[in-house]
Amino acid sequence: MNAVFYLLAAITIAGGVAAVMLKHLIHSALAVTVAFAGIALLFLQLDAQFVGFAQILVYIGAVAILIVFAILLTHGADLPREGVFSKSWLAGLIIAAGVFAVIGWAVLESIDAVPQRNAVFEVSVQKIGNALVGRYVLPLEIVGLLLTAATIGAVIVAMHEKERPR
Amino acid sequence: MAATPFFANLDRIFILLRDWLVGFLPVAVRPAASVVLGVIAIVCVFPGLFALTTIFERKGLGRMQNRLGPNRVGPFGLFQPVADGIKALIKEDIVPLSANAAVHFLAPLTLVVAVFMEFAVLPMGRNMALVDMGSGLLFFFAMSASTELSVFMAGWSSRNKYSLLGAMRAIAQMISYEVVLVLSSVSVVMIAGSLSLPDIVNKQNHYTHGFPHWYIFTPWGFAAFVMFAIAATAETNRSPFDLPEGESELVAGYHTEYSGFKFALFFLGEYLAMFSVSGLGTTLFLGGWSAPFSFLTFIPSWFWFFSKVMLSIFVFIWMRGTLPRLRQDQLMNFAWKFVLPFTLLDLLVTALWRILGLGWQRWVFCTVILVAAYVLMGLDQERRRHIGPRRYRYAE
């Protein structure tokens, strides 16, 4: 526990809150990017270099871009007249708070049981690679299949429908 | 040829300089101070190089187009960048009224910062990488992927249709070619077995009969390098892939609404991206800081690195002087129907190269497969080329 952690946690949470609360969708998207970056930095703080950079590459480099593209393609940049929050926003907020309470409760309940290992485990990219094509090769294949399916699916879903003859 | 102490010291001169400077400080802050010094060096050297390159480019382009280029400021116009810099600094900073001021302000900053980060992992000489990360290559790509968002921020916040269109084009193009950029680098990773850039250079720093083991001198490496070069050109929005700022269509693309120092930052970011991607290409395929012949190893490693980078920059400029601009659909078709499949095939060929082990067979097989694929795919592209109405499916 040190200052860096608190700083990063603050940035991440602030980014998340801003993403959820900001009226403007593009601002939300940019704010969520901050949250993504914060999480990536938290990963680095946890000595998970590879995952951290992968997080930046995937989330900031791809998902954030996808989100802004989607916003522009759905004309989401224009503010809606009815307001941005749904009618039942209060219930949603209460439920989210409830979930947080339950998770926090669970964490604090198990404070004595949580592991205490502090030694740093050096993980090299080679080890990750070997694990990926060794013990985890089946999940890797499945993820490959999933990504292929998702690519094709996304293209088909977002493709123009052929104009029907009238 | 054994390196004499003089040349060895020359090779390490920057490291020695740093250690000397750090030596004045208390022990506790020395590690931090040496990092700071490295950062300062990068932040100073590359913008300087940028200034040099602008004049170099303008003069060179002038030669190619049979004109003189700038020749008013200083001898042979050499102080032109200084004049330009001063002009950019003192110009009025105009922000459009309807622009989203905060985002408009942040866009060039994040761009330049992300691009500067890329230099952190490049080994610019023997033991001259600022940080030797295990996953340095991934870091590089993570940073270069972050620049896309800055481009979007610039384009969107300007509230200008040309800016937005330019940004969308740029992002579509960068995403398309980034895939190729990453995949063509992966083939190097497969052979080198490391994501660490200094490691990759060390793997190439061997000589047989005086010739280096650079990856460009293998069939897969050559193919990957060509694909990498194409993707790098597109990634940096350079001609012939400079549609995002095609001035005849879009005024100037996503930085239309920028002026003064912010514009200069974009300009700087663009050239820095060019340097960094050249540096990466040099590191991955051209042996980084290693000398081209074993009898030249006495020359300092940083000299080789920077000469190779400058050589790539010259190729960039040369292409700009030679090739006309592509159309958006051509660009996309080229990326997805030729470059990407070929890069994927090259990955397979790299795997084959690795499986076949030492021997003459792998040279024959890999070369034959790649050449055959290139010819067949080229013929296919040639056949599909037809003149007809344009279809814009990606930007509307």
Add this chain to the structure above:
Amino acid sequence: MIATDPLLLYQFGNVPTPPQAWIVRWLWLIPALPIFSSGIISLLKQPRRKLASGLSIGSLSISLLLSLVAFAHVVREWAGGFPIRETVGFTWIHFGTSAIDLGWVLDPLAAIMLVMVSFVGLLIFIYSVGYMAHDENFTRFFCFLSLFAGAMLGVVISNSLLLLFMCWEIVGLTSYLLIGFWYQKPSAAAAARKAFVTTRIGDVLFLLGIVWLFSQTGTLLLYNHGVGSLEGLALVNLLTSHAGLGLSAAGAIGLLIFAGAVGKSGQLPLHVWLPDAMEGPTPVSALIHAATMVAAGVFLIARVYPLMQIGAAPGGTTASLTVVTWIGTATAVFAALIAVAQNDIKRILAYSTISQLGYMMAGLGLGGVAVGMFHLITHAFFKALLFLGAGSVIHGCHEEQDIRRMGGLRVDMPLTFATYAIGMLALCGVPIFAGFWSKDGILEAAHHSTAIKGPFYLLIFGALLTAFYMTRQVCYVFFGYWRGHGTAHESPRVMTIPLVILALFAAGLGFIGTPAWPWFQAFLENRMAPLSLHGFAEPGLGMLMLTSSLVVFLGLGLGWRLYGNKSPKPEAPDALEQSAPWMWAPLRDRLYVDEFYRATFIALYAWLARIADWFDRRIWGGIVSMVVWLFDLWAKLNRALDVYWVDGSFDKTCEELSNSGGLLARVQDGRVQDYLRILAVAVIALAGILIWSSRP
């Protein structure tokens, strides 16, 4: 990849692997190239004929070149006194603690077969270009043919029974596809099915043998530097474990594997598919059903010969080898008998093939690998020659296959006649032709066998019959005058050139295995072969050769006496039928084997099927219809109840239900966020309960 030289391994223990000749490491290319080209051809469209045939011929030519290099390599090692069996292995699948290894082997057996298969195959490929020129499915034909050649070469080089079995099954599949190539003909489709099912019977037993062998030895590699299943300790263990019926495990496994060979090589009693297989195009008959695939059975026995031979006293024999001998002998005579009374030119050759395969099996059983394999190689050449000649004849006579409707072709088709005659002489075993030396080797082995004498006399009788039926066929086809329709014409160059090449080999190939210079036998058995005329001076050999030549000439004379230059009308009864009708009828009807199968096995199956059908209809069907009736009754009762009693109250209930349903439906309102909200509430509840209940 495991790549070690066994000799060095023995000397120094686990030494760093010495370099292996590149041809051994790249041996897999030989089968891989044709298979690869087959894959490419399968993607081609129908009109790309040139490309298809070019691809398959080109790939097989490269395979042939590589095979020659491999052969030269083995010969060089042999001449230099180095170990001549080199293997390359790799692990295919791990499961638990055991693994399945695959691999290939280069030894004299494989080298010879490689050269033979690729060479004969190449000639037949070239021939097919002419023969199939007008077929609309030309590309498909070459696709199958290439696949076959690749798989057959795979059988030859595999060092693992599993790999061998895979290739073996691909070979069977392509055989099926090619027999049924003209599937529009019902007879072709039926023949393909028959071939597939019949060989499957043998293959199931073969697979059992493989599994048994794996469970006994824990490896499927045949040779693996002393720990393969055919080497050293594994073999001894197999010999000492008993399998019942007085057989050792080695013998029983050997017999199971032999069952596979019986199916593939058309041995009695599974020979019935081979004559029918002649429905396929003639090049297919030549390549698959004469020269290579059917010989795969013989090759398989030669490959696992140690399994059969282990436990035999010097000069003695084992139970499994005796079985092989007797089945081979019986097949040889039996098929020769049937061949005497057939009228279809290809069918005669088919029975002749069965008969010769019987000779090979008998040779394996009596005299060892070299004797059987020598006959296999010579037979491959002259039988391919005969089949291609027959194809040329059929082509020239406008697809006529009945020998009674031919005649006098020696004038119209001189080249075909000359080559066919050479093939026929080689098959009959006329001295100095290839068949003479190889058949003589088998007879000599039979003569020397001290344990059993029966096969010798039977095989001599078979030789007589062979000469007789071949003379009969040649007389019908090439002598007399033309009895068919239209005019016959000589075939194109692309078909006759392979004939000439094959004829050269059919005439001269025997000289690599004469008693004076038994190079072939020595090569296979890894000893030196001096050239000395003393080979002929072996006691009894001269006598034996004289006897067999006499028998052959007797057969030739008999045939000429009955059929020479007669040209009977196509409808007229056969000369033999006139002189011995009681013998003719059963022979013409192929000794009723098909009828016997139809009356027994097939009838049994039909009967079982009928019983099952009856059960279905009567017993199960009856039960089902009773249940149906009961339900029907129940439904009728219910309906009455409903209409008169329940409906009123039910309507009311429905109304209530619909109202409450409407209430519930409000939960499912199509709003995603509401679902998510409910989900989250449920999570809170469940997690709360969980934590609460797990509190200490």
Add this chain to the structure above:
Amino acid sequence: MTAFPSPLVGYLLVAAVLFAIGLAGALIRRNAIIVLIGIELMLNSANLNLIAFWRFGPHPEALTGMMFAIFSIAVAAAEAAVGLGLVISIYRHTNTAELDKINRLKG
């Protein structure tokens, strides 16, 4: 600064907060894209948990948590692509990306 008995608890609480924020975003906003953003946040907080447990857990050499995080990132990318594709497609059909107005399966 030892507010927590173990650093792990700090990371877990940050993850919990992020998860709650993501859930809140998914529940209270009307725009489908924000809902997707919220879901991404939740996935990220789960990743944070995985990595934190990997870092402080007893068997880091097995790399289990890290592998889970890597796969989770890959799956999340696929999810984002398909999800946003769906949103765009729905927008084309109904001309809105507001979830309140999209409550019918019929287009």
